[in-house]
Amino acid sequence: AEQRHVMGESALKLARGIGYRSTGTVEFLVDETTGEFFFLEVNTRLQVEHPVTEEVTGIDLVREQLRVAAGEPLGYGQDDIGFTGHAVEARLYAEDPAAGFLPATGTLVAWRPADEPAVRWDTGVEEGSHVGVDFDPMLAKVVAHGPTRSEAAGRLALALERMHLGGVTTNRDFLVATLRHEAFLAGDTTTDFIQRYPPGSGPTVDEATAHQLAIAAAMWLQGHNRAAARVLDRIPSGWRNARMPAEQVLLAVGDVEHNVHYRSQRDGSFTVDGDHLAVVHRWSPDDLDVEVDGVRRTVRVTLAGDPAGDLLHLTGAGTTTTFRVVPRFTVPGMEAPSGGLVAPMPGRVLEVRAAVADTVTAGETMLVLEAMKMEHHMTAPFDGTVTEVRVTAGDQVENGAVLLVIEPDEVEGEDD
The missing domain is CATH 2.40.50.100 (RNA polymerase II/Efflux pump adaptor protein, barrel-sandwich hybrid domain)
Incomplete structure (x- = not known):
C-alpha cells in the first residue's frame, strides 16, 4: 500500500509538472528485489486496462475524460477515491499460443458470451464477424470483479470457459490456464511469466472426457438430422423395423478420431459403442441437454459447413471443442496434398x-x-x-x- 501511494504521488507530481489536465497513465517498472520503481512512459490517453480501475473505484473514466475536455470540474478530490475489491482483465485475442502467439484469421461462426458468471465484456465483434489481417486481432476485453484477487481470477476463468466460441483460433484456453495457475494466483507475475510457464499445446480435456463430448456431439447430430428430415420426419430418431447395424458417425479433432456407434432404445435412450448409455433430455438447434453414463451436462453447439467435412463447435467441460464430421466418402479433388x-x-x-x-x-x-x-x-x-x-x-x-x-x-x- 505504501509503495502504491508513493507511485501515485510521483505520477501526480509528473502531471502537475507538465501542466497535464486529462485522463492519462504513467507507467513504472518495479525491481522486485529492492522494491525500487523506475519511470517508463506516460500515455496521454486511456489504457486498454482502464476497466480495471473503473471496476475497483466505480468511476467512469471515459465520462470523466469527456467532462474534463468540456471544461467541467471533477467535483471530487483525491481523498474521495476509494478502492473496493479486486478486478482482473483478460484480452481475448485471435492468436495461437501453441504457435508462438501468431495471429489467426477466420470467421466467428460461434460467439456467445456466457450469461453466468456476470463479468464485463468490452467487444466490437459478434457472431459472423470476420477477423482479418488489417487490424489488431483483439476480440474482447473481459473484466471480472470480486472481493479478493483469487475470486476475481476464478470468476474470469469460469466466464471464459463457458463462452461459446468457434471459427477462429484464440488464446482463450491459455488465459484460463494462466488464471488458474498457482504461480499467477500467488502473484508471481513478472514479465518472464510465459517463459517460465509456457502454454501447453495438448488437449485441455482428458481422453475419457473428450470421448464423452464426442458422444454428446453425435447425439446433437442425430437430433439435427431428424429435425432436417424431409421424409417420415415424425418417426423417432434411430427407429428401425428390422435388425440393422448401429448408426455411426466419425468425428475428428485434429489427428484424433472418435468413431461413435449408437443405437436407439425403446425408452428413447441410446446405447453407444456397446457399453455407454446416453439420454437426451432436451435438444435444440443451439444446445443439447444430455446425460452420458450418469454425467449430465448442457453443451452449446454450432454447426458450420466446410469442404472437408462439416465443423461442429461444441462448448462443454471448460472449453470449445471443434469436431470435424468426417464424410463417409471423399469427394474427388478434395484430397489434401501430401508433403x-x-x-x-x-x-x-x-x-x-x-x-x-x-x-x-x-x-x-x-x-x-x-x-x-x-x-x-x-x-x-x-x-x-x-x-x-x-x-x-x-x-x-x-x-x-x-x-x-x-x-x-x-x-x-x-x-x-
Missing part, C-alpha cells in the same frame, strides 16, 4: 526460392512470408523434390493455405 508446406499465419509472400523439380534438403528456406511486420522463413520439413509451387511473390495468403508441395526422398532400406 504440402502450409502458411502458419495469414501474410504476404515476399520471395519464392524454389521451383518445380528443385531438389531440396530439410531446413532449406523455400520462401519468405511477411506477417505482422516480420519476415518468416518457411523451410523444407524433409529432403525431397518440389512438385508444385502454388504462390508467387506478392501473393496474399490465408492461414493454412498450401504454398508448395514437396515429394519426400525415398529412404534406403524401406520395404517396397
Whole structure:
C-alpha cells in the first residue's frame, strides 16, 4: 500500500509538472528485489486496462475524460477515491499460443458470451464477424470483479470457459490456464511469466472426457438430422423395423478420431459403442441437454459447413471443442496434398526460392512470408523434390493455405 501511494504521488507530481489536465497513465517498472520503481512512459490517453480501475473505484473514466475536455470540474478530490475489491482483465485475442502467439484469421461462426458468471465484456465483434489481417486481432476485453484477487481470477476463468466460441483460433484456453495457475494466483507475475510457464499445446480435456463430448456431439447430430428430415420426419430418431447395424458417425479433432456407434432404445435412450448409455433430455438447434453414463451436462453447439467435412463447435467441460464430421466418402479433388508446406499465419509472400523439380534438403528456406511486420522463413520439413509451387511473390495468403508441395526422398532400406 505504501509503495502504491508513493507511485501515485510521483505520477501526480509528473502531471502537475507538465501542466497535464486529462485522463492519462504513467507507467513504472518495479525491481522486485529492492522494491525500487523506475519511470517508463506516460500515455496521454486511456489504457486498454482502464476497466480495471473503473471496476475497483466505480468511476467512469471515459465520462470523466469527456467532462474534463468540456471544461467541467471533477467535483471530487483525491481523498474521495476509494478502492473496493479486486478486478482482473483478460484480452481475448485471435492468436495461437501453441504457435508462438501468431495471429489467426477466420470467421466467428460461434460467439456467445456466457450469461453466468456476470463479468464485463468490452467487444466490437459478434457472431459472423470476420477477423482479418488489417487490424489488431483483439476480440474482447473481459473484466471480472470480486472481493479478493483469487475470486476475481476464478470468476474470469469460469466466464471464459463457458463462452461459446468457434471459427477462429484464440488464446482463450491459455488465459484460463494462466488464471488458474498457482504461480499467477500467488502473484508471481513478472514479465518472464510465459517463459517460465509456457502454454501447453495438448488437449485441455482428458481422453475419457473428450470421448464423452464426442458422444454428446453425435447425439446433437442425430437430433439435427431428424429435425432436417424431409421424409417420415415424425418417426423417432434411430427407429428401425428390422435388425440393422448401429448408426455411426466419425468425428475428428485434429489427428484424433472418435468413431461413435449408437443405437436407439425403446425408452428413447441410446446405447453407444456397446457399453455407454446416453439420454437426451432436451435438444435444440443451439444446445443439447444430455446425460452420458450418469454425467449430465448442457453443451452449446454450432454447426458450420466446410469442404472437408462439416465443423461442429461444441462448448462443454471448460472449453470449445471443434469436431470435424468426417464424410463417409471423399469427394474427388478434395484430397489434401501430401508433403504440402502450409502458411502458419495469414501474410504476404515476399520471395519464392524454389521451383518445380528443385531438389531440396530439410531446413532449406523455400520462401519468405511477411506477417505482422516480420519476415518468416518457411523451410523444407524433409529432403525431397518440389512438385508444385502454388504462390508467387506478392501473393496474399490465408492461414493454412498450401504454398508448395514437396515429394519426400525415398529412404534406403524401406520395404517396397
